[in-house]
Amino acid sequence: MATIKDVAERAGVALGTASRVLSGSTQTSPDSRARVLAAAAELNYIANGPARALRRARTDVLGLLVSDIRNPFFSELAHAAETEAMRRGYTVILANANEDEAQADEYLRIFAGQRIDGLLLSPQGPLSPRLTSLLASGMPVVLLNRRVAGLDAPLFSTDNAQGVGLVLDWLQAGGHRDVAFVGGPTAMSTGAERLAAYLAGRESHGISTDDALIDSGDFLAGGAAAAIARILDRGVRPTAVFGANGPTTLGVVRGLRERLGVEAASRIEVVSFDNLDWFEFATPPISAVRNDAATIGRLGVAGLIGLIEGRDVASERIETTFVDRRNV
Amino acid sequence: MATIKDVAERAGVALGTASRVLSGSTQTSPDSRARVLAAAAELNYIANGPARALRRARTDVLGLLVSDIRNPFFSELAHAAETEAMRRGYTVILANANEDEAQADEYLRIFAGQRIDGLLLSPQGPLSPRLTSLLASGMPVVLLNRRVAGLDAPLFSTDNAQGVGLVLDWLQAGGHRDVAFVGGPTAMSTGAERLAAYLAGRESHGISTDDALIDSGDFLAGGAAAAIARILDRGVRPTAVFGANGPTTLGVVRGLRERLGVEAASRIEVVSFDNLDWFEFATPPISAVRNDAATIGRLGVAGLIGLIEGRDVASERIETTFVDRRNV
DNA sequence: CTGTTAGCGCATTCAC
DNA sequence: GTGAATGCGCTAACAG
Numbered sequence: 001m002a003t004i005k006d007v008a009e010r011a012g013v014a015l016g017t018a019s020r021v022l023s024g025s026t027q028t029s030p031d032s033r034a035r036v037l038a039a040a041a042e043l044n045y046i047a048n049g050p051a052r053a054l055r056r057a058r059t060d061v062l063g064l065l066v067s068d069i070r071n072p073f074f075s076e077l078a079h080a081a082e083t084e085a086m087r088r089g090y091t092v093i094l095a096n097a098n099e100d101e102a103q104a105d106e107y108l109r110i111f112a113g114q115r116i117d118g119l120l121l122s123p124q125g126p127l128s129p130r131l132t133s134l135l136a137s138g139m140p141v142v143l144l145n146r147r148v149a150g151l152d153a154p155l156f157s158t159d160n161a162q163g164v165g166l167v168l169d170w171l172q173a174g175g176h177r178d179v180a181f182v183g184g185p186t187a188m189s190t191g192a193e194r195l196a197a198y199l200a201g202r203e204s205h206g207i208s209t210d211d212a213l214i215d216s217g218d219f220l221a222g223g224a225a226a227a228i229a230r231i232l233d234r235g236v237r238p239t240a241v242f243g244a245n246g247p248t249t250l251g252v253v254r255g256l257r258e259r260l261g262v263e264a265a266s267r268i269e270v271v272s273f274d275n276l277d278w279f280e281f282a283t284p285p286i287s288a289v290r291n292d293a294a295t296i297g298r299l300g301v302a303g304l305i306g307l308i309e310g311r312d313v314a315s316e317r318i319e320t321t322f323v324d325r326r327n328v
Numbered sequence: 329m330a331t332i333k334d335v336a337e338r339a340g341v342a343l344g345t346a347s348r349v350l351s352g353s354t355q356t357s358p359d360s361r362a363r364v365l366a367a368a369a370e371l372n373y374i375a376n377g378p379a380r381a382l383r384r385a386r387t388d389v390l391g392l393l394v395s396d397i398r399n400p401f402f403s404e405l406a407h408a409a410e411t412e413a414m415r416r417g418y419t420v421i422l423a424n425a426n427e428d429e430a431q432a433d434e435y436l437r438i439f440a441g442q443r444i445d446g447l448l449l450s451p452q453g454p455l456s457p458r459l460t461s462l463l464a465s466g467m468p469v470v471l472l473n474r475r476v477a478g479l480d481a482p483l484f485s486t487d488n489a490q491g492v493g494l495v496l497d498w499l500q501a502g503g504h505r506d507v508a509f510v511g512g513p514t515a516m517s518t519g520a521e522r523l524a525a526y527l528a529g530r531e532s533h534g535i536s537t538d539d540a541l542i543d544s545g546d547f548l549a550g551g552a553a554a555a556i557a558r559i560l561d562r563g564v565r566p567t568a569v570f571g572a573n574g575p576t577t578l579g580v581v582r583g584l585r586e587r588l589g590v591e592a593a594s595r596i597e598v599v600s601f602d603n604l605d606w607f608e609f610a611t612p613p614i615s616a617v618r619n620d621a622a623t624i625g626r627l628g629v630a631g632l633i634g635l636i637e638g639r640d641v642a643s644e645r646i647e648t649t650f651v652d653r654r655n656v
Numbered sequence: 657c658t659g660t661t662a663g664c665g666c667a668t669t670c671a672c
Numbered sequence: 673g674t675g676a677a678t679g680c681g682c683t684a685a686c687a688g
Contacts, residue, residue: 001465003665014675019667026668029673044461049441050387051665053378054680061442068407075403079396079424091438094422096407110419113377114389133372137329221605250605257609277549277578278606281585331681342659347683357657379681382664 002043011039022047053115061091062304063111064120066144067099073246073274073293074122077144080297081120088305090117099218101125108134118304123148125187140307144300147189154307155315156300160190160273163289163320164197167242167271170287170324172205174269179207180238182227182252184219184245191219194244194273212236217248224251225258232259239268246274253282275323285325292318330371338367350375381443389419390632391439392448394472395427401574401602401621402450405472408625409448416633418445427546429453436462446632451476453515468635472628475517482635483643484628488518488601491617491648492525495570495599498615498652500533502597507535508566510555510580512547512573519547522572522601540564545576552579553586560587567596574602581610603651613653620646 008018013032020026021036022045028036039045053059062085066074082092093114097104104124108131111119118140121131127150135141135151143155171179181198184191195216203209212234217223224243228251231238241256243249249272256265272279272288279286295318306313336346341360349356349364350373356364367373381387390413394402410420421442425432432452436459439447446468449459455478463469463479471483499507509526512519523544531537540562545551552571556579559566569584571577577600584593600607600616607614623646634641 004667005665015666016668016676017674020674024667027673032674046437046440048382048665049443050378050381051680052667054376054382054664054682055666055668057680059378069397070400070403070407072398072400075398078422079398082422082424083426086434086438091421091442093419094406094410096410098411106414109374110414112374114419115376115378253609276606278604278609281581281606281611282609283611332683333681343681344660344683345658348658351683355657360658376681379664380683382666382680383682383684385664 002045006043007036007039007045010043011035058117059115060089061093061114061116062118062120062301063093063095063116065095065097065104065107066122067097067124069094069096071247072276073291077293077297080294081301084298084301090305097124099124101128105130118308120144120300120304122146127151140304142300142304142307144296145190154303154313156296156303157317158291159317159319160193161197163273163291164194165201166289166320166322168201168205170271170322171207171240174240174326176240177206177208178213178236178238180213180228180231180241182224182241182243182248183216184248186216191216191244210236213238217251219245219248221247221251221254224248225255228252228255229259241268241270243270243272246272246276249286280325287325288323290321290323292320330373334371335364335367335373338371339363386445387443388417389421389442389444390446390448390629391421391423391444393423393425393432393435394450395425395452397422397424399575400604401619405621405625408622409629412626412629418633425452427452429456433458446636448472448628448632450474455479468632470628470632470635472624473518482631482641484624484631485645486619487645487647488521489525491601491619492522493529494617494648494650496529496533498599498650499535499568502568502654504568505534505536506541506564506566508541508556508559508569510552510569510571510576511544512576514544519544519572538564541566545579547573548575549579549582552576553583556580556583557587569596569598571598571600574600574604577614608653615653616651618649618651620648
């Protein structure tokens with residue numbers, strides 16, 4: 001692999017000059033500039049990132065820690081974040097915490113070792129010691145969609161209350177009274193906020209306040225199926241079910257069909273936070289809050305770069321829209 | 329951030345001793361070992377990756393270039409690859425080519441700059457100059473699922489012919505004669521192989537050889553919907569449709585419903601290469617080849633590490649299984 | 657077993 | 673505007 005020294009030799013200039021041409025801001029003569037560029041092209045020169053990072057004390061790499069890349073919300077977010085980062089000259093390292101705190105911590109260690117310039121974090125749980133020490137070391141951090149107690153960083157997140165409001169309006173318009181709610185872990189701000197907004201708004205939307213209709217899973221299909229089963233076990237018979245995120249709604253539909261059979265399940269309307277490809281094919285079609293992962297990813301990266309460059313960055317709430325599939 | 333020098337000072341040993349304890353293979357006295365470890369823990373020492381990489385001329389980082397992380401096949405693959413890599417002491421940098429050659433090339437450049445130790449590649453198209461020069465520089469590479477002409481690297485891929493065989497058996501068992509096939513780009517080996525296997529086997533499985541029933545999209549929903557529309561425009565009326573990958577099947581179902589209406593579409597059986605969460609909810613349920621992305625990712629990483637460590641690595645075909653949802 | 661030293665590739669400082 | 677020299681943090685080679 002060619003080094004900058006090789007380039008300089010071939011161009012007949014000193015190493016410093018080559019460096020200035022290739023990455024420096026300082027002026028260089030048109031002549032040496034042309035010769036260095038030519039030499040670099042001929043040698044197929046690509047600067048050694050680690051060496052550059054060592055010298056400059058920055059890597060132009062951002063770390064993105066999400067809970068599960070297999071969740072379409074996060075894969076869309078990751079995709080958008082990566083695109084935005086690349087556009088701005090940064091590279092993203094993606095890590096999956098698997099909704100597991102220990103693994104999240106391990107990745108934070110790896111990120112620290114790689115000397116990332118900043119961290120995009122969708123936290124799994126409370127503030128870990130490693131995260132605390134990362135913050136203490138001055139690492140720029142932005143939060144994606146989930147808040148964490150004790151961490152004062154800009155947050156880019158869905159407007160959960162607004163999204164739940166759209167669902168409540170839709171439920172009311174459909175004349176539902178007995179509505180089951182399957183939420184996520186209340187330890188996550190997303191889970192807590194969606195539940196809180198639902199509880200706060202149900203009465204004014206003509207929805208039963210019977211708490212037998214409320215249960216929570218783990219924001220994954222398995223936990224949600226178990227939650228809807230528990231609700232049905234209490235003897236209540238909802239006419240509609242609200243799943244608080246994409247995987248939850250998947251589990252809800254599975255659970256309803258297993259428990260009640262396909263026929264009876266098809267008489268229950270399902271509505272979801274997070275809009276998935278297949279909702280249009282369900283029986284009946286599933287209406288949903290469109291949760292704009294791409295915007296969150298894009299704004300998160302922009303905010304993080306702002307932080308890295310020393311600017312003030314404010315949190316942002318991203319509005320949702322609603323996809324009504326009731327009468328299509 | 330503490331350096332190894334700080335650790336050595338605090339432990340009262342020389343820099344070299346600290347290095348040996350922290351990452352060296354050579355023996356050190358239990359005493360210095362304990363003191364260095366204690367000092368490192370107290371200082372919250374995390375080795376500077378770039379400096380280490382510079383000196384060792386390796387980064388312990390693998391690059392993974394996929395075509396679209398939003399495709400569940402790849403997000404599952406990426407997840408498995410990342411987990412396996414971490415288990416073996418490597419970090420993965422994930423890049424999305426967006427099914428775009430120029431972007432793929434740009435990422436190869438970034439990978440080269442980061443001095444990754446090896447590359448997991450799911451190629452987009454033909455051999456680009458940059459890929460050629462990467463290979464020429466001795467970069468270890470394994471191919472995931474897609475072959476590329478002129479590149480002789482170990483390939484870890486689905487057994488496409490075997491998977492298509494399972495579909496053909498299932499179609500025959502269902503008594504289908506008029507079957508539409510919606511494939512992907514034949515420039516991709518995946519697309520070409522699935523089509524070839526289908527064409528080769530259809531006659532012996534009692535399926536019409538009318539080529540009006542065959543068309544191809546881009547392995548994305550949009551292209552597939554257009555392809556099934558073209559097929560219907562030719563006046564043929566299939567009783568079953570075979571979608572050659574997950575997004576394709578999504579597009580097929582959309583296209584059928586748009587074109588024929590929900591009622592008529594529900595009388596057409598759909599079968600898919602790649603098994604998606606929602607197939608059980610479709611009307612009628614969609615049977616599918618389970619394409620084991622996780623195994624491909626895991627074996628790919630294992631193979632790549634083998635290459636990096638100088639071992640011989642053989643290509644592997646991963647068998648598929650079939651999820652029959654016809655009579656559930 | 658341990659201390660000392662060189663140098664990985666680069667950006668940058670200091671002379672000129 | 674350019675050349676020479678320095679050192680980022682670390683590992684490995686060498687000498688003891």
